[in-house]
Amino acid sequence: MSADERRESVIRAAVTEFSRGGYNGTSTETIAKRVGVSQPYLFRLFPGKQAIFLEASRRCCQDVTEVFRRASEGLQGEEATKAMGEAYQALIADDPEKLLMQMQMYVAVAAAEAAGDSEFGEALRAEWMEMYDVCNLAMGADAGETTQFLAYGMLVNVLVSMGFQPEHRVWTGFYEEVQPK
Amino acid sequence: MSADERRESVIRAAVTEFSRGGYNGTSTETIAKRVGVSQPYLFRLFPGKQAIFLEASRRCCQDVTEVFRRASEGLQGEEATKAMGEAYQALIADDPEKLLMQMQMYVAVAAAEAAGDSEFGEALRAEWMEMYDVCNLAMGADAGETTQFLAYGMLVNVLVSMGFQPEHRVWTGFYEEVQPK
DNA sequence: GTAGGTAGTGATTGGCCACTAACTTATCCG
DNA sequence: CGGATAAGTTAGTGGCCAATCACTACCTAC
Numbered sequence: 297m298s299a300d301e302r303r304e305s306v307i308r309a310a311v312t313e314f315s316r317g318g319y320n321g322t323s324t325e326t327i328a329k330r331v332g333v334s335q336p337y338l339f340r341l342f343p344g345k346q347a348i349f350l351e352a353s354r355r356c357c358q359d360v361t362e363v364f365r366r367a368s369e370g371l372q373g374e375e376a377t378k379a380m381g382e383a384y385q386a387l388i389a390d391d392p393e394k395l396l397m398q399m400q401m402y403v404a405v406a407a408a409e410a411a412g413d414s415e416f417g418e419a420l421r422a423e424w425m426e427m428y429d430v431c432n433l434a435m436g437a438d439a440g441e442t443t444q445f446l447a448y449g450m451l452v453n454v455l456v457s458m459g460f461q462p463e464h465r466v467w468t469g470f471y472e473e474v475q476p477k
Numbered sequence: 478m479s480a481d482e483r484r485e486s487v488i489r490a491a492v493t494e495f496s497r498g499g500y501n502g503t504s505t506e507t508i509a510k511r512v513g514v515s516q517p518y519l520f521r522l523f524p525g526k527q528a529i530f531l532e533a534s535r536r537c538c539q540d541v542t543e544v545f546r547r548a549s550e551g552l553q554g555e556e557a558t559k560a561m562g563e564a565y566q567a568l569i570a571d572d573p574e575k576l577l578m579q580m581q582m583y584v585a586v587a588a589a590e591a592a593g594d595s596e597f598g599e600a601l602r603a604e605w606m607e608m609y610d611v612c613n614l615a616m617g618a619d620a621g622e623t624t625q626f627l628a629y630g631m632l633v634n635v636l637v638s639m640g641f642q643p644e645h646r647v648w649t650g651f652y653e654e655v656q657p658k
Numbered sequence: 659g660t661a662g663g664t665a666g667t668g669a670t671t672g673g674c675c676a677c678t679a680a681c682t683t684a685t686c687c688g
Numbered sequence: 689c690g691g692a693t694a695a696g697t698t699a700g701t702g703g704c705c706a707a708t709c710a711c712t713a714c715c716t717a718c
């Protein structure tokens with residue numbers, strides 16, 4: 297297998313593992329095992345652990361952005377919002393990794409920033425803004441709408457991370473908002 | 478100093494340190510240093526590291542809940558919403574720890590849940606619901622309103638964690654929503 | 659066939675970290 | 689005084705983990 301192909305599979309494995317354990321809670325050994333490769337070899341493919349995490353985060357952002365882009369393709373306004381919301385729900389349902397990895401990314405950026413490393417955060421803020429802009433475009437460049445849409449998305453992320461089951465009363469406020477009027 | 482007083486100062490130190498480094502990125506040594514006590518002594522005051530993290534998370538939730546409770550005291554509907562929003566902004570401004578600790582809590586619960594430990598998450602879900610209920614009460618038990626309020630709060634948390642500066646265009650959507658009309 | 663590049667491994671290392679055990683001091687009370 | 693109880697320490701242990709180094713196996717082109 298070529299190095300590029302390996303890198304690709306490392307990134308995929310890293311998303312899975314980091315999404316569960318976070319940056320500090322995931323060993324490079326764990327990732328290597330999932331890839332089916334020796335642990336030292338990861339350091340040939342990437343300069344270090346942080347670089348792997350960065351690529352995994354980036355990939356995760358890009359995947360979510362792509363879901364939004366496709367869902368909103370050719371649509372506008374309320375229709376786009378609805379399509380994107382549903383697409384995100386579907387994404388979460390069969391790939392909660394993506395959601396958890398986002399959460400891990402947020403705290404990792406905070407930690408890096410606190411440690412004086414701004415490059416890491418800068419790269420991921422850029423990635424995040426790409427997602428923002430895709431949403432914003434679909435919403436007809438209405439910043440208020442975009443913000444609201446993302447706000448609900450973030451609450452979903454948090455509630456899922458916290459392990460609130462779908463039947464829990466904490467979710468009732470969503471159905472009211474999404475369907476009626 | 479009595480053990481109870483020490484425990485109290487440990488919790489406060491733990492909030493500070495865990496909010497920066499997260500569960501796995503913060504050593505008990507770091508916390509002990511901040512308290513001004515030897516590291517092994519922490520294990521006399523608490524059964525283990527996770528217990529310290531749990532108490533720190535709990536405290537953080539309670540503090541935020543208390544801010545909401547006080548801000549909304551005697552108010553209702555839109556006035557309560559506004560007061561709580563402003564109170565939260567103020568809290569973030571001079572105590573970003575609280576916000577970061579929340580984020581750390583979310584991913585820690587996800588990790589614990591993934592590792593098969595549901596007690597930890599259950600305790601923190603209960604704490605979170607207390608906050609939810611305080612908001613919900615202030616909003617006249619309108620689940621839709623409550624959800625929306627918390628959704629914006631979560632987006633704020635995420636954007637601050639990600640290190641977006643106040644001047645960044647990502648924040649424009651907020652002012653539109655909060656002030657005009 | 660041999661020279662060089664590419665994919666990959668085994669062994670190791672230095673450092674950290676949660677947690678334990680055993681010891682020390684100090685205070686309070688009869 | 690004496691002894692119990694509570695606060696706190698020093699020293700140590702076993703385990704993990706990121707990163708490095710030196711090595712092997714294979715392929716390709718001359």
